[in-house]
Amino acid sequence: MLTVIGEALVDEVLSDTTPKRSHPGGSPLNVAVGVARLGRPVQFVGRYGTDEYGMLIQEHLRANSVLTPLPQDDLPTSVATAVLDPAGGARYTFDLQWQLPSLAEALPQLLDGTTLLHTGSIAAMLSPGADAVLHAVERARPTATITYDPNCRPSIITDVVYAREQAEKFVALADVVKASDEDLAWLYPQDSPQDAARRWLAMGPAIVAVTSGSKGAWAVTAAGEASASVPPVTVVDTVGAGDSFMSALLVSLMDLELDGGARRPELARIGAADLDAVLNFAVRASAVTVSRAGANPPSRAELS
Template sequence: MLTVIGEGLVDVVQRSSGTQAHVGGSPLNVAVGLARLDHPVQFVGRYGRDAYGESLAAHLKSSSVLLPVAPDGLPTSVATAQIGDDGAASYTFDLAWELPGLAERLPFLLQGTTLLHTGSIATMLAPGAAAVLAAVEHAHPSTTVSFDPNCRPSIIADVDYARGQAEKFVALADIVKASDEDLEWLYPGVDPLDSARRWLALGGAEGPAMVVVTRGAEGPWGVNAAGEAHFPAPAVTVADTVGAGDSFMAALLSGVVDRGLDGAQNRKALRELSAGSMRELLAHAAAAAAATVSRAGANPPTREELKLAEAGAPLPASTARERQP
């Protein structure tokens, strides 16, 4: 079982052609991406007893993601995404992030988990961020941990605080993914690749096995103990960039799981992964991101669609499990 802890919300997407609402949130998108790649996965996050919350739960169910938490009395969080003419998205948020009672339920929720993913708002915004860090600390001795800061400066404007939070999670993670924009914001004036190399050393012997940087059209780059690797971004006509990084993260983790490298007992093997194998993982993840940007919304590919994308074949505009609030 794979577990994702983090925020779920509803993306209200505004374009020049009109407004649509879709279930989203970076960690939730990763959970859906993993499920569409045929991995058993559960999502631990909050949602409200309202119409948006019902849509969120239905969306997860439609993609076969388990939801072991009940709705609470707060409104379901909303992110408003403004899509520019170039397909890029900018966000504003109305959200609540807390996970009361999570600590008491951790042994049950994480039983059998071989990989725990978290990131984004969930790891930064109080009071829930403290509960997420406690969950990662609890899971680390037995579980592969992955982290994506997916920084949101419009929510967490204090870069010093955000940097400190990110580094706490990086030091506990085995697999870290960040965008070049994340790293440029966290470490102004520093080459993002140099920041990634520094992150690889955080936590010492217990720190990351690999750090990956997504760079848009330049393609992803990664660093591990064996060296560095790069894969060029696939050529694709961009519908929008919503969820591209999350699809990349899901496919990267899927590749790790497919190689039998999840679980703390495989931590040594993950650390010894060759640079060539890391490049294969980057290629796999880049194809998933390309599939997502080729169609509207955070719509990650199924395993069958990812095979098509890797072969350079066109994808359908949507999957059978596409979600609508």
């Protein structure tokens, strides 16, 4: 079982050429849906309200066979407004609530059977919920592979020193880390993305992967490095592209049976051929997502 902890929200997508679109989103929610579409059981642990947008999220998760062990609450559902540029790139602003008051009590049941726990984005940065997420990661680590994507949002977390320190707390606990080159440029402006990734690798993860949009992706492990190019694709928008990459990365590691705390030494020794296959699978998933509107990750059949 894979468990994803993080924010759920509704993306309101605006552009000069199309009407406003509303899609369920949030980086962790998108990862959970992507994992489910690739055929792996997954539960999503997050918060959203009982309002119209909350019901939209709940139905989206149910339709994609994602388990939802925590109940909806009475707070407004969070909203992200994504303004698209002419090339399909997205610039975000947010109106959100992030807290998980019922997580600590539910944690033993949630982690029972979890072999991989993923988190990141706003959930791992914004108080008060970030403290609960960090505690969950610490509790899960002995028995589960930990994966992390900072997915930085400077419009929400404006203090880069705090963001860097917070990210490094999760990196030190993680087995697999994915970041965009933009994330790393903001967190470590004096370093190249590759040098920043190597800095993170030295903190303990087995794999650090860096996405670079149309330039593809690159990853580093103790044994070496690998890269993958993006297949030719017509871009509709980039919403959810990195999350689809993350979902496919996680699923391919599970396909290799490298998930679970007991397999941490094997994951740390991942070879060049497996790393190359994992990275290419993830890039292909991301390419499918950018070819259509919104955070709409591919199914396993679409990647076969």
